[in-house]
Amino acid sequence: MQIGCSMHWSSFSEFWAMGGYAVYVWGSFGLTALAMVAEACLVRHRRQALMRELRTDADGCVGVDGRTECGERCINAQRP
Amino acid sequence: MTAMNVRIGTWFKYASPQYFYGLAGQLWPWFAALSAVLMGVGLWVGLLVAPTDAQQGQAYRIIFVHVPTSQMSMLIYVVMAAWAALGLAFNTRLSGMMASALAPTGAMFTLLSLVTGSLWGKPMWGAWWVWDARLTSELILLFLYLGFMALQSSIDDPRRADKACAVLALVGVVNVPIIYFSVVWWNTLHQGASVSLSKAPSMAAPMLWGMVVMVLAFWMYAVAVALARVRTIILERERHADWVQHALE
Numbered sequence A: 001m002q003i004g005c006s007m008h009w010s011s012f013s014e015f016w017a018m019g020g021y022a023v024y025v026w027g028s029f030g031l032t033a034l035a036m037v038a039e040a041c042l043v044r045h046r047r048q049a050l051m052r053e054l055r056t057d058a059d060g061c062v063g064v065d066g067r068t069e070c071g072e073r074c075i076n077a078q079r080p
Numbered sequence B: 001m002t003a004m005n006v007r008i009g010t011w012f013k014y015a016s017p018q019y020f021y022g023l024a025g026q027l028w029p030w031f032a033a034l035s036a037v038l039m040g041v042g043l044w045v046g047l048l049v050a051p052t053d054a055q056q057g058q059a060y061r062i063i064f065v066h067v068p069t070s071q072m073s074m075l076i077y078v079v080m081a082a083w084a085a086l087g088l089a090f091n092t093r094l095s096g097m098m099a100s101a102l103a104p105t106g107a108m109f110t111l112l113s114l115v116t117g118s119l120w121g122k123p124m125w126g127a128w129w130v131w132d133a134r135l136t137s138e139l140i141l142l143f144l145y146l147g148f149m150a151l152q153s154s155i156d157d158p159r160r161a162d163k164a165c166a167v168l169a170l171v172g173v174v175n176v177p178i179i180y181f182s183v184v185w186w187n188t189l190h191q192g193a194s195v196s197l198s199k200a201p202s203m204a205a206p207m208l209w210g211m212v213v214m215v216l217a218f219w220m221y222a223v224a225v226a227l228a229r230v231r232t233i234i235l236e237r238e239r240h241a242d243w244v245q246h247a248l249e
Helices: A011-019 A022-055 B003-015 B016-047 B056-092 B093-125 B135-155 B160-173 B175-185 B205-237 B242-248
Strands: A062-064 A067-069
Touching: A011 A022, A011 B056, A011 B242, A022 B056, A022 B093, A022 B205, A067 B135, B003 B016, B016 B056, B016 B093, B016 B205, B056 B135, B056 B160, B056 B175, B056 B205, B093 B135, B093 B175, B093 B205, B135 B160, B135 B175
Parallel strands: none
Antiparallel strands: A062 A067
């Protein structure tokens, strides 16, 4: 198997044009990339939302890094 | 207890969501990094090194995303069904969590397979869609994934949801060999297998290798995303356990 620097494109515009099939080829690659990045972002977002929810206790106090920051409903928590 | 029993016993601890949470946390970045590297190599080979196709010109390069997404759509479903079977057999919580973690990724890849297939079909066949055996069975796979996710959301008790979804996953897994063998069993517009275990591949080496590397890249990505997602699912479902409180700090 030989993989050398034997590129088949003589210019970037040729690469971009994909022999006239640019819409189909770049559409496919683009949508795939978009979907995978979006999924990774959604996974991260879901985790962050859960962490925020779990760190907010019943009094509305958000515990962050061991300290308690008080929201409006919080009356019993220790102030930092 | 013999040394062997102790070693096997050690592995079983990862069936506990608490321990798997930690293991998944350590593993997923490695799979993500591996995926990124393989993606770079695969794209370089597929877009820059692989030659033009004699019949399809540059349009064939869609193969470098279409085949990986299709392969993953099938593989993920089989793995999901395997976790489902384990969950039904051993009544383990983590099995259901893993199946739930895999479903969205599988659905996404199935959708991408259909869309990239359409984008390939339009210039090559002149049609965005045909009701041939492979395309139709892949569409059914999408419905199975979506059905799995919908069923999960519709049942409040997670354990009952897991069981119901497990049955759905196992009933639906028969579709995967149908998709795979559709091009052999029926007269399809979709082309047959270019790669087989018994004879030499009919495509040029850089094309084949680019495809293989991209499949591996997508596989590693799927593992990374599933492991990351299952961590959140574990926290969601085990939120009242003591260890979760410690994990938040």
